[in-house]
Structure formats: C-alpha cells, structure tokens
Amino acid sequence: IGKLPLRPQDERTQELYEKFNYANKMFRSSNYEAALREINRIQQEINNDPYLKLQTWALTAAVYDKTGKTSRRRRAYTKMLEAIEELHKDSRYKKAYADGMICQDFANLAVKKGDKKYGEFQ
Numbered sequence: 001i002g003k004l005p006l007r008p009q010d011e012r013t014q015e016l017y018e019k020f021n022y023a024n025k026m027f028r029s030s031n032y033e034a035a036l037r038e039i040n041r042i043q044q045e046i047n048n049d050p051y052l053k054l055q056t057w058a059l060t061a062a063v064y065d066k067t068g069k070t071s072r073r074r075r076a077y078t079k080m081l082e083a084i085e086e087l088h089k090d091s092r093y094k095k096a097y098a099d100g101m102i103c104q105d106f107a108n109l110a111v112k113k114g115d116k117k118y119g120e121f122q
Helices: 008-028 032-043 049-065 068-089 093-115 117-121
Strands: none
Touching: 008 032, 008 049, 032 049, 049 068, 049 093, 068 093
8 A cells, every 4th residue: 555566567566576585684694505596596586686686696606605615605705796888788777876976075075165064984
C-alpha cells in the first residue's frame, strides 16, 4: 500500500538482492558452503547487473579466502576486477559518479564559503 508496483525485471532484481543478503548472512555465520551455493544460484540468474555481479564475486573471493582455497580466491578476484571494468561502462554508474562529483563540489564550496562549522567534516 502506498508503493508503486515494480516492473517484472525490477522484481527479479530485488529477489536476487534478497538472496545475496541471505548469502551474506550465511558467510557472516561461517556457513561458507551455504553461502557459496546461494552465490552460485544468484550468478546463474544475473542479467546485466554489474553491481550485483561485482558484489557476488567479491563475496565469493571472501569465502574462498576464509576456507583457504587460494586458487579459487584468485579466480574470484579476477572475475571481480572484470566486473569492475564492466561497471565503469554502465550508464547508471556514470550517472551516479557525475552526481557524486557535483555533491563533492557543493560540499567543498560550503566549506570554502561557509563559516568554521562546515570545516569540521574534513
């Protein structure tokens, strides 16, 4: 009630992020095998979401780090770096980055032009 309905693709993305949160909970509770199973399920369903792809490979690398599987960890980090490159090409990232730079410029202007209280955040 009071929410706009999501498009089917957005609903699917939301479900994948919920599964990712579950995988993260499994990781934090040291249930590494369950975390990997959930991550594998998510990775099979990711469709053009470089943010989620990056996060799943980072969590995979963390799981392999905790379990001492260094060759798999290395592969996961390589995949994570590939996902970062893909993310940098994504239009949503470019827009968020540009918006962030505008906010940073505004904050710097507030510190420069404002009185002392704005300088406390640096």
